[in-house]
Each structure stands twice: as structure tokens, then as C-alpha cells.
Amino acid sequence: TGQRYAYLEGYAVQGGQVLRIHGDDGTVDLNAQEGSRITGAVFDTLRAGGLEGARVYVVNTGIEAVTGFDGRFTLGGLDPGVYDVTFGHPYFDALGYVPQPFPVEVGQDTVAQVTFLAPPRRRIIDELCQDDPRPDARGAAPGQGVHDANAVLTGQVADEAGVPVEGAAVRVLWREWSVDFREDQPSSDDLVNEGRLGSVALTGPTGRYRVCWVPADVPLEVTVLERIEDLDPGRQTAFRNLIELGSARRQTFTINGTRQFATLDLELNLARTGTVQGRVTGLEEGAAAEVVLLELDRRVPLEADGSFVFEAVPTGDLTLEVVAGERGVRRDIEVRPGETVQVELHVPGGDENRHSGGSPLPDSPPWQDQ
Numbered sequence: 001t002g003q004r005y006a007y008l009e010g011y012a013v014q015g016g017q018v019l020r021i022h023g024d025d026g027t028v029d030l031n032a033q034e035g036s037r038i039t040g041a042v043f044d045t046l047r048a049g050g051l052e053g054a055r056v057y058v059v060n061t062g063i064e065a066v067t068g069f070d071g072r073f074t075l076g077g078l079d080p081g082v083y084d085v086t087f088g089h090p091y092f093d094a095l096g097y098v099p100q101p102f103p104v105e106v107g108q109d110t111v112a113q114v115t116f117l118a119p120p121r122r123r124i125i126d127e128l129c130q131d132d133p134r135p136d137a138r139g140a141a142p143g144q145g146v147h148d149a150n151a152v153l154t155g156q157v158a159d160e161a162g163v164p165v166e167g168a169a170v171r172v173l174w175r176e177w178s179v180d181f182r183e184d185q186p187s188s189d190d191l192v193n194e195g196r197l198g199s200v201a202l203t204g205p206t207g208r209y210r211v212c213w214v215p216a217d218v219p220l221e222v223t224v225l226e227r228i229e230d231l232d233p234g235r236q237t238a239f240r241n242l243i244e245l246g247s248a249r250r251q252t253f254t255i256n257g258t259r260q261f262a263t264l265d266l267e268l269n270l271a272r273t274g275t276v277q278g279r280v281t282g283l284e285e286g287a288a289a290e291v292v293l294l295e296l297d298r299r300v301p302l303e304a305d306g307s308f309v310f311e312a313v314p315t316g317d318l319t320l321e322v323v324a325g326e327r328g329v330r331r332d333i334e335v336r337p338g339e340t341v342q343v344e345l346h347v348p349g350g351d352e353n354r355h356s357g358g359s360p361l362p363d364s365p366p367w368q369d370q
Contacts, residue, residue, distance in 0.1 A: 036078040036106040040114035041071045042087055051089065051118050059084040059101050080108045087116050094263045095154055096210055097124050121260055125152050129212030132199075149197070151216040152261040153253070156207045157224055157268050164207025165226075165268050172211045173198040173221040216257035223250045224266040226273055226312035274335040277309040278343030280322050289324035289347075322347055 042054040050071020057064035058075060061083070065073040075085070084101035092098065099119065106112045119127075134149060157168040176197050201209045214220060255262040276293070280302055283289055291308045292299050295318050300308050302322075313335050321330045322345050329347050 035076065036080055036109060037111045038075040038078065038083070038085060038104055038106060038114055039111055040073060040116070042067050042073065042116040042118065043071055045118050045120045047117060054087045054089045054116075054118075056085065056087040056116070059086060078106055080106060080110075082106075085114060089118070092124070095124060095128060095152065095261060096208060097128055125150070125212070125260060128152065128210065132212040134213045149213045149215045150260060151214050151255045151257075153211045153214055153220070153222070153255060153264060154261065155209060155264040155266060157203045157209060157266045158207055159268055164203070164205075166203055166205050166207060167226070168203045168207070168209075168266075168268050169200055169225045170203065170209045170211060170266065171198055171200045171223045171225070172214050173223070174215055174218050214255065216255040216260060218254065220253050220255070221250055222253050222264060222266070224268050226268065272315055272337055273312045274315060274337060275309065275311050275340040276313050276318075276320065276333065276335060276343065277340060278307070278345065280306045280308065280345045280347060282347040282349060283324055283327075287324055289322060292321045292323065294319040294321055294330075320345070 038058075040056075042051040042056065043049070044051045050067060050069065052067055052069045052071060054067045054071065054073075055064055056067065056073045056075065058078070063075055063077065065075055067073050082103055082105045085104050086099050086101040088098065099116075102114065102116075104112050104114055129152065153172060155170075157165045157170065159165055173196050199211045199214060201211045203209045251264070251266070253262070253264050280289065280291065283302075283306065289302045290299050291302065291310075293310060293313065296314070298310060298313075300310060302308055315335045315337050317332065317334055319330055320333050320343060322328055324347055327347050327349070329345055331343060331345055333341050333343060335341055
């Protein structure tokens with residue numbers, strides 16, 4: 001036909017822009033202006049070589065590059081200005097660690113050189129966990145730090161459909177021992193105490209959690225539960241019962257001491273919990289009273305109208321108790337997955353239901369509408 005057609009035979013891409021088009025003979029048919037660029041390299045902790053697979057990016061721009069085997073990168077297509085540049089790596093992502101951005105100034109059609117050095121593992125852990133108290137400082141259980149708790153456990157909590165769960169509680173427990181030496185007794189009479197230490201963390205919007213200061217090379221009991229607002233983690237009884245609560249979802253896991261951190265993803269079956277709510281009658285106006293789930297040692301005060309509610313209650317047979325001074329009443333209930341148990345409790349007055357000391361409250365008669 002005598003018409004000439006253009007064919008795209010090859011191209012180079014930098015920063016999402018076509019910069020050069022050439023033919024098979026090497027002739028350049030298009031050579032666009034590259035603009036300002038940031039180039040450099042990311043080195044490993046020992047600076048022994050480039051860090052492959054690091055993602056270098058300009059904060060809040062969408063401009064990024066992934067380093068090759070030599071750790072080098074180029075960020076192109078930039079206008080003159082000052083940019084915050086940082087980098088990530090799958091190793092950092094597992095810990096939820098993001099290095100502090102570094103301001104880089106570039107001029108018109110210039111190249112700025114930047115070199116990044118990956119921080120050592122110990123520095124990352126110290127930075128991430130600097131605000132988290134160590135378990136042995138909390139006095140939560142017997143045991144005097146036999147294990148060196150310097151590791152970190154991270155991961156993600158999702159439901160059965162794989163959807164991340166926000167606000168889930170991840171508790172990590174381990175056993176500790178201490179010895180009471182007695183100078184006036186043979187060593188065989190020394191008293192060995194066994195206790196438990198632990199840490200707890202709540203998952204964020206993406207379902208990720210991080211538990212700091214746990215020991216490596218020691219079996220850890222990892223439990224995941226829905227967040228329980230009215231559970232006081234400082235109470236010893238609550239601490240123990242949370243262990244029993246999570247028996248169906250508890251895992252034993254050990255962190256390799258040579259790594260000092262590990263990733264453990266957890267599944268939370270939301271259908272294994274229910275809600276208990278109801279109302280208490282028979283009390284004088286303004287009387288102080290609380291409702292207790294005995295097996296779980298969970299307590300909530302009565303509202304002004306006598307109502308109460310427990311959320312995220314594990315399924316099964318439980319006992320509900322109302323205590324108001326020396327008066328009280330109990331009721332056995334069954335919690336089913338995903339359901340709400342409605343309970344109406346009447347507290348008899350005066351001598352109808354007195355108890356003293358540690359004797360149990362009598363079972364209440366069936367409540368009837370009044």
C-alpha cells in the first residue's frame with residue numbers, strides 16, 4: 001500500500017514512564033527526559049553485600065523499586081524537591097517494623113545518591129519493644145526469670161473465612177522456676193517454686209499482633225480470644241482462668257533461639273462465643289451489686305436499671321451469680337455459639353437468702369414475670 005507503519009520493538013521503564021524506544025539496530029527512536037532521580041543501594045546488616053528483595057519507596061507517592069541481588073535501586077520520574085525515602089523487607093514486615101524515613105533533596109534533572117544499611121535484629125527488637133514492660137517486672141506470677149525473655153512473637157489473627165480480626169487478645173504463657181535456698185538446711189530441702197509468666201497483645205486493624213519479651217527455646221502456650229473488656233489481666237484468678245478458657249484454641253510453640261523472633265498466624269473461631277445479658281430485680285434502689293460468671297471469674301456491675309451484659313463468653317454450661325452484700329442468687333445457664341442468653345434474676349430480700357463466710361449461695365427458684 002506504500003504506507004509506513006510504526007512498530008514498538010523494545011522499551012525501558014523507569015518510575016512508571018516510558019523513557020526510551022529503540023530498534024533492533026540500537027537506534028534510539030524516543031529518548032524522553034528522565035527527570036530527577038534517586039539511586040543507591042541497600043546493604044545487609046554486616047555491609048557484606050547488597051540486600052536483595054528490599055522495597056525502597058518514596059513516602060506517600062506510590063513511587064518504589066525493588067532491589068536486585070546487588071541491593072541497588074533507582075527511583076525515577078521525580079520533580080525537584082525534598083522527599084522522604086525509606087525501605088522495607090519481608091523480614092521487617094513480619095515484625096511490623098518500618099525504618100525511619102530519610103529526607104532526600106533532588107534538583108532539576110539531577111541524581112541523588114542514597115545508601116541504606118539494614119539495622120541488626122537486636123536493634124529492631126529493642127526499638128519495637130522499648131515501651132513494653134518485661135513480664136518479670138509485672139509480678140504477675142511466681143518465678144524469678146530463669147529464662148532470658150528477649151524474643152518477639154508476631155503474626156496475624158483471622159477468622160475461619162480468613163478475614164483479619166481486630167481487637168483479638170493473644171496471650172503467651174511460659175513456665176518459670178525459682179529456688180529458695182536455705183542456709184540452715186541441706187540442699188535437698190531447698191524449695192523449688194514453679195510459676196507462670198506471660199504477656200498479652202491486642203491485634204490491630206489488619207489483625208496483626210506483636211508480643212514482646214518472650215523466651216526463646218522454651219515451650220510457649222499461645223492462646224487467642226476475642227477481646228474481653230471486663231477482664232482484669234492483673235487479677236491472678238483472671239490470669240489462670242484465661243488459660244482454661246483458651247484450651248480449645250491454645251497452641252504450643254517454640255521460638256528458635258538463633259533468630260530471636262518467630263511468626264505464628266492464628267485462627268479465631270468467632271462462633272465459639274456468645275452473649276449473656278439480662279436484668280436483676282428485688283434490690284433496693286442504689287444498692288451495690290455485681291454479676292459474676294463463676295467459672296470464668298468475670299464480673300460486671302449492675303447498671304442503674306438493673307441490667308447487665310457479658311460479651312464474648314465461651315460456649316458451654318456456666319453459673320451466673322448476683323451478689324449484693326449478704327444477699328445473692330445463682331442460676332445455671334447454657335451459652336451457645338453466636339447466640340444471646342437472656343436471663344432474669346430476682347434477689348429475695350432479707351432472711352430469704354442470707355449466706356455467710358464461704359458457703360455457697362442456694363440455687364434460685366425459677367423466676368416468673370411480675
